[in-house]
Amino acid sequence: MKIKKSLLIFFFVFLFSVSFFYAKGAVLENIRYFTYKDYTRVVLDLSSPVTYTSKELKEKNRVRFFFDLKNTVLSEKLKKENRIEFKGSYIREIRVGQFRKDIARVVLEFKEAKDKRYFTLLHPFRIVIDIYGKNAKVSVVKTNKKLKNDKKETQFKTGTPEISGEKKYSMARQLGLTVKRIVIDPGHGGKDPGTIGRYYKTKEKVVVLDIAKRLKYYLKRYTKLEVYMTRDKDIFIPLEQRTAYANSKRADLFISIHANSAANRRAYGLSTFWLNFTTDPHSIRIAASENASSQRSIWELKSLLKKITLTSKLIESKIFATKVQYSTLYYIRKYYRYPDYRVRKAPFYVLIGASMPAILVETGFLSNKTNELLLRSSRFRNRLAFGLYKGIISYINSLR
Numbered sequence: 001m002k003i004k005k006s007l008l009i010f011f012f013v014f015l016f017s018v019s020f021f022y023a024k025g026a027v028l029e030n031i032r033y034f035t036y037k038d039y040t041r042v043v044l045d046l047s048s049p050v051t052y053t054s055k056e057l058k059e060k061n062r063v064r065f066f067f068d069l070k071n072t073v074l075s076e077k078l079k080k081e082n083r084i085e086f087k088g089s090y091i092r093e094i095r096v097g098q099f100r101k102d103i104a105r106v107v108l109e110f111k112e113a114k115d116k117r118y119f120t121l122l123h124p125f126r127i128v129i130d131i132y133g134k135n136a137k138v139s140v141v142k143t144n145k146k147l148k149n150d151k152k153e154t155q156f157k158t159g160t161p162e163i164s165g166e167k168k169y170s171m172a173r174q175l176g177l178t179v180k181r182i183v184i185d186p187g188h189g190g191k192d193p194g195t196i197g198r199y200y201k202t203k204e205k206v207v208v209l210d211i212a213k214r215l216k217y218y219l220k221r222y223t224k225l226e227v228y229m230t231r232d233k234d235i236f237i238p239l240e241q242r243t244a245y246a247n248s249k250r251a252d253l254f255i256s257i258h259a260n261s262a263a264n265r266r267a268y269g270l271s272t273f274w275l276n277f278t279t280d281p282h283s284i285r286i287a288a289s290e291n292a293s294s295q296r297s298i299w300e301l302k303s304l305l306k307k308i309t310l311t312s313k314l315i316e317s318k319i320f321a322t323k324v325q326y327s328t329l330y331y332i333r334k335y336y337r338y339p340d341y342r343v344r345k346a347p348f349y350v351l352i353g354a355s356m357p358a359i360l361v362e363t364g365f366l367s368n369k370t371n372e373l374l375l376r377s378s379r380f381r382n383r384l385a386f387g388l389y390k391g392i393i394s395y396i397n398s399l400r
């Protein structure tokens, strides 16, 4: 009965959104791309949500992906530069044109493509297209039929992409995979300061970069891991580019480092997030602020996440988050009192599209006086980084 009801609601929401999308035209504002040796991410920036169809044409030495965006016109900028060429790369070119009066067409041409993935992000509306080359390492979870079916069943029953991590043994574990490369992502940067401290105006972007650098130091000093950072200075990087970078490096783990704030001045402590849909108001609020979007749009992410859960390493991410959370708390608590704000799930844009276990650590609350003072202390940040390092090691050891 419950299922029927939710299906019905879904159907009406679907109808509503379709008619809404058709009601007014959209502009394809810009095309951004991040291309690497075996991996390319293309982002289509649109002025409002659109429906689109995609098709694939394979010929010898040539693969083309067509995207027809309905009720869409090209921006003046794209009308002028309707072709981007890539010489000597596995991606050949991106073309854009007004296919029909009301249909804009984007064509991506590759020499070869092993796998592809599309998804949309909201506010502003973006279509993200990931194409993997022949030699790219693509998520193993996809090929695991049993796991895939398990997840489908879970989704159908509950209506949300809920996963009980403990019950199912993930593919990474079955294959005894090892971790070689890790990408550390210090949140925000450049024009985006992140959260600002309530009492001392501490900038999140500064604090998290320092913690990330210390974490990198420990990993380099005590392990043989290859460690990469999405930024090592005060520069702005779009959210989509951060996971694209991790995918391009073929990273085995992704850890995004942040600090948050709350209306409740007493809130303080550590929480670690993994990607999933949530109904917890606290998590929704944090995700909205990290995504630089409205809380409503978090609800709209629900159907996207249903698709994502089939291809992302969510079970591993949850285990990774748990290891990092409790190890970090353990090492901090040797010297400081620090509350456990728990392991939580939320739809963070920066984690969407990552093909490796990926987590986001909220190191503390800049809205609490004590917590802000702690995050301003280099000794505390060092302790925190040491705890994160120990957590990563403890996760890697659990894979063996």
Ligand SMILES: [Zn+2]
Pocket (backbone or CB within 6 Å): 187, 188, 194, 195, 204, 257, 258, 259, 290
């Ligand atoms: Zn942040």
